[in-house]
Amino acid sequence: MPVIIKQPKHPLAVVRVASGYSLRTYAEAVAERAAALGHGRMAYRREKVARWEAGVEPEKPAQFAMADLHGVDPDQVRARGWPNWLLLALPGPDVLAPFTPEVALSALDDLAADPALANGADIPLLPEPVLQALTTTWTEHVQDSIARGIQGGYVGVEVSSAIHARLTALWHLDDSLGGTACTTSARTDLKMVTKLLRHARHTGQLTTDLHFLAAEYARFLGWAEFDAGNTAKAQRAWHAALRASAEAADPAHSAYLLANLALACVYDEQSTIGADLLTSARDIAGTRTTPLVAAMIDTWRVRATASTGDAKQAARLLVQAETEYERARTGDENPDWAYWMCRPTHMAETGRAFLDLGGPATAESLLTDGLTALEPGAQRDRVLYLTWIATAQARRHDLDAAATTAVKAMDIAELVESGRCTSLLTDLADELQPHRAARPVAAVLDRLTSTAS
Structure with missing residues (x-):
């Protein structure tokens, strides 16, 4: 791992x-x-x-x-x-520079550069005031862009269609193999899109579509780095994505990538800023998105709010997310990137929220239902579900079940490349450590220790 x-x-x-x-x-x-x-x-x-x-x-x-x-x-x-x-x-673009097409290209160039030039250990996490200022600046810019509208018509749509197909394949590769395995491909394709933006002749809708593709590749690269365990690199990618997204003027996608940034904050124990960013994402999406996307953002808000300890607000948001999900219809024009969204109560982050709120039995029930509904190819998420189910079982003192579930999680984790899964399994080891005297738990801890070393 x-x-x-x-x-x-x-x-x-x-x-x-x-x-x-x-x-x-x-x-x-x-x-x-x-x-x-x-x-x-x-x-x-x-x-x-x-x-x-x-x-x-x-x-x-x-x-x-x-x-x-x-x-x-x-x-x-x-x-x-x-x-x-x-x-x-520090080297690289100024995170707080004005939102302009040229600065967006500069940020994308820097992001797509040879990763050997930017060791993850040399990149600091962005301070909370910078995250807040970046969000505010982007929001002001994108609202201006939306007000101006999108000019022109379709030109060279076959180019963007081909790139969309490559991007879709990467999404599903991440589901199966984890983020670490996808960073090189994402960076290579991002270079291609950035070159098209800089050098190709394009107008109107094609320009908008290329900016969307750049934003989504940068968002995905950020997600892959986050899943690999490199939060600072992920923030750098999402910074560039926000700039490209501002040029595309797509509020739903922009809200989605802002939600990615927020969820990473929650994992990094910055729950309050994560909850605030998710609220901003939901406000930005507003009524200009589908019920499915609204449900997705609100479900992540459940996790962030639970991490702050606000049980009542978390419960209210879960009801709201379920209501939005029920409003979703087959004919809705949901964005392609929302393919993975399932019922809010089945999402892993919801189960984790109830763990944070001290409800391991409820968490185990929700996570078990979600695991049953999970797509067969979603191996990385399967590790998340199993790890948190084992955590819930340990907190209920069902140590035999916790050990059995932990073994299943470790077996699948060996097939994926995800620093996030590694970190969560380490957390599980800490959870089980007080119960080492139990024979099944001792065997699991020995395996976790040997894997980590």
Whole structure:
């Protein structure tokens, strides 16, 4: 199974390491630069830098010294605040740059570049204020685009149709093999779409469709990286996807990719920001989407809200999602990317929500029903269901059942490449550890340990 890359907790750690400094030498360099800028002599203990990377905001003179050290305009230090301005010291596009076609292409070029140039360990998670600002900026831009409308007619539709077919195949490959196996293909196809946008002659609907394809490939690449366990890389992809989506002016798809970003926040224990982003996604979709898509977003809101501990709101949202799902009709023009959506109570995230709310029996029942309804090829999701069913059984103290289910999950996990599954199985091992004295549990823990090593 793939190893999940452990992300640095603070952007300063990434900037410092990328610049070749240790804690001590960085403290010395900042102190020397502060003195050169006329801020006086600063203490340069390594512990000071360690505190900054742990979340303590440096005094402004120290920040100006750091900005000068890394070539960042001091006006950006004032405008963006700590630690957001540190993102300007990293390679790649400015996440908070204006939404324009050229910046979107630049972000897509950067995303599709050789992954060897962007090791996942060198990319920080985006701070919450940056995520919120990115969402706000995108929302304002896409609303303007929708108001202007889409100009022109279909040109070269056979090109976009062929690319759509390749994209559909990737979706199903991810279902079967997991995200890790799909990142290279997604990046290769994204390069092709970006070249078409930049160099081919296209107008009207074809231009819109190419921007949608770029947005969906970038969204999918983000999803694949998220499933591989690389949340920071996923955020980088979704940033580029939001920019391409703004050019396509497709509110339903834009809401979907924003929901992807939000769900990753929930997995990364940022439940409040995840819930807020999902609310924004639902508002953006509004009435301009189908009941099925609305049900999908609201089901993920159930998971996010449950993670914050709000049981009443989670229950209300689940009823709302079920109502929307019941409104769905066979003749609805659902987007192709919504192919995987099932009944809200059958979704794995719903079962996980009840685990978070302290209802393991309900969680097990919902997850078991969902597992029964799961498509045969959805092997990665099968691991999610089984892992959370085993967790529910362990919390009900049915250890024999938990051990049996865990073995099934591990057997299937060996067939997929998903860092997310690896992480969830590690969580399951932690759940079972207090029960190691039980013989079936001990055997499962031994296998989990040997697999992880």
